Amino acid sequence: MQLLQNILEGVEVLDIKGDVKVPIDTITFDSRQVKEGTAFVAVRGVQADGHEYIPKAEEARASAIVCEALPDVLQQDIAYVLVGDSGEALGKMASAFYGHPSKKLNLVGVTGTNGKTTSVTLLHKLFRELGYHVGMISTVQNQINENVIPSTHTTPDAVKLNELLAQMVKAGCSYCFMEVSSHAMVQKRVAGVQFKGGVFTNISHDHLDYHKTFDEYIKAKKLFFDGLPKGAFALVNADDKRGPVMVQNTKADIHYYALRKAVEFKGRIIDNTIQGLHMEVDGHEIWCKLIGAFNAYNLLGAYGVAVLLEEDPVETLTVLSSLSSAAGRFDYIVSDSQITGIVDYAHTPDALENVLTTIQQIRNPTQKVITLVGCGGNRDAAKRPLMADIACRYSDKVILTSDNPRFEEPQAILEDMQKGVKPLDFKKTLSVLDRKEAIKTACMLAEPNDIILIAGKGHETYQEIKGVKYDFDDKQVLREMFKQLGK
Template sequence: MTNAASPTHPLSALLADVAVRRQHGATNPIIQALTLDSRQAGPGTVFFALRGAQTDGHQFIGKAVALGAAAVVCEEMPAEQQADTLYIEVADSATAMARMAATFYGHPSRQLKLVGITGTNGKTTCATLLHKLFRELGYHVGLLSTVQNQIDEEVIPATHTTPDAIRLNELLARMVRAGCTHTFMEVSSHAVVQHRVTGLRFAGGIFTNLSHDHLDYHGTFDNYLRAKKGFFDALDKNAFALTNADDKRGPVMLQNTAAARETYSLRGPATFRARLIENAVHGLHLDVDGRDAQFRLIGVFNAYNLLAVYGAAVLLGEDATEVLTVLSGLTSAPGRFEPLLAPKSRITGIVDYAHTPDALENVLSTIADIRQPSQQVITVVGCGGNRDAAKRPVMANLACQGSARVVLTSDNPRFEDPNEILRQMQAGVQAPDLGKVLTIPDRREAIKTAVALAQPGDIVLVAGKGHETYQEIQGVRAEFDDRKVLAEMFDLLGK
């Protein structure tokens, strides 16, 4: 719901971009707030009845009206209607909500250079690097990411990768009021399908990569692909579409877009090209469009992230040399290949958000590239509950392939039995690897065990939760931060 400082509009003005099937009841009330939560309805409020995967907002129309909602936007008229409430029937409530929210807040995306980043992995890193880069270049900048939302240095907690359309437009309007010229945001596949970004004007879009994820929601990989592609299909001719030419789905993103088609690559011809010179523990050394550049980030996957950020910045009109100079000093997003060194034993801890097979493989591959032959890799990994179950055995198998020892444990089991999740992971462990795998459902104990197994100089990877500061079990979020627990175990075990 919007706050007390929100603008007011006659409802007819908010419907300017909405295809209304029919309406019934009171005429043209003055609107002071928008909400999709019936509990927040009240006088001067529009309540949007959305059909979701878990609940149908149409069930709560009566409650919203009882609380005084001035108008209801729905896909099906309720059987009982109140004369002092305006009922508006549309084909899709989510689309109507997005368009009305954009109008309500004065179309803030039109007053910003808004860039969206989509893909399976790398969204948070790219968005965070762009935010840091443009701040260093002297701009006032907004950030909308999985980790947090920011207006310059002001941090606003994030609850979703991409907020709902009302919250999203409210945040963008706050950024405009704060003087922001640029905003960089993650665009999830859920956000595209659920029309959270409908009605926004983007200056550009970035595609990072596509791999197995969110099939619990999308059903098939093709549906997941189409969701990502839908973002680029909606870009207008004044925007740019920058895609990873080395990902086999990269060119697909450009097929139907009206935007300027741009590419980046480490392997072949592209608008923006880089060549990997060195990938070491101290960072990356790249040749970027003929310019020699050193970076603090590690790993080939980060070479792609850096190249995407560089390309986007140049397409936004920034000087290539200056962009590389600033990028060379930046660090990644929290919980993304975040290192922690044990003071006594020199064990290297790495906390990473890798929660998909592709991301885990990338992290393990990066560790393999930079580790010394004497260093063993011990991996702690789990899989979230009430999410795509097909990746569970794959994740366990990949952990075994890239590690000397593996500890399978809980991630965020949510409403599933942690032991059942672990049984599904164990199915991916091949017979020759059985001796290297331990299964410990308690995540704290799992991390403790991994540190205990580590010898001086070894590498302990704790994968899956990254920046998260909680563990969700049976609907309850308890405080849990892999980074803090890992540091605690280093101290506790005298390492």
């Protein structure tokens, strides 16, 4: 429990009506969670405006209401705080309420279109192997050392984020590695959070349903680096042409990693096979379990972070060579008849192309590549034909199917994807609406030594249809079909 005046530390307050010495024991932006002792922050969101729920918060006897516009009638027993940006206020209040936990950790954020989850997973595993207590916040799961906490968003809301960070501090963590999404930046979820460093992986076409233009998406990512403090580090992929743009206005110390350029953290792929990567990193040769050029970048980024955090380079590379990737990232199984099934989260054009070019590099000339891909509903529709085109370009057979249709009609999503199939590719493309049937079809088409890529859902163990999440695990279904078909 803290006094309201204490948790308003650092918040730009325009006006106060009522007693700021009122005790606060919870902060929320959800009016359904309000009770006596709660500070309700009215945040203007995408789906709803929290200001519309101020009457409900008053009725539930909130102790304080933080908002951008005061109600016409004020309740005598409630403290009202007028702010310019309630989203930013929520972040700063949450940080103060939980004792500024980010200042007690070496917190490193990773942002970019692809590679965020693998990067933070590698860093979490690396620093655990190096002997530290470590936290992780990711799309797949959150972790405090080996304790797994389910994840609902790439970056949690400001209250949940600071609660998690506080739990990490209590558990003795000295490091935390977290994904920072573009949505989180725009929605000020990391306001009040202090980062030791930030990593930029890459940027490509994604989330235009939310950001509307690619330029706005780039600006959202750049906000993260604009906010890094002096003395922090910004580690940027120099091979991405927008890397330097990210750090144009940062106060942080800028460092670069690359495969194609001579920079501070330089890597080179010597060999790339289904067994893993043979690389040279800063003059040292290593074998890694991860596969593909995109993972070479993830490994390089993790290496750069460790060195910038003053870990020994050779020991770091030794540990990295033993690590595996995150769940659902180039996650493969081999059937009894030697068909390789790869499950990958690739749900953007760039990610799909990365995975398929990697498969092309490691396949032998006699192996057919069968790609199964879908696109999520209520998301950026512009990428749907691009995904289908990329699948056709790099595959011998393509099956278009459902991903998470959410509240869209699956057939309409498929029709959007079909627009990307060129006339020459019609014969090798099938559309199978039911995802389980589509996986079965892929297995039926595959012959010994062929490669099946099941793209889009990766680690997810559900399929979301009309607001309901049904159990569905691509890897498990793939195993079942191999067994059912005797393959």
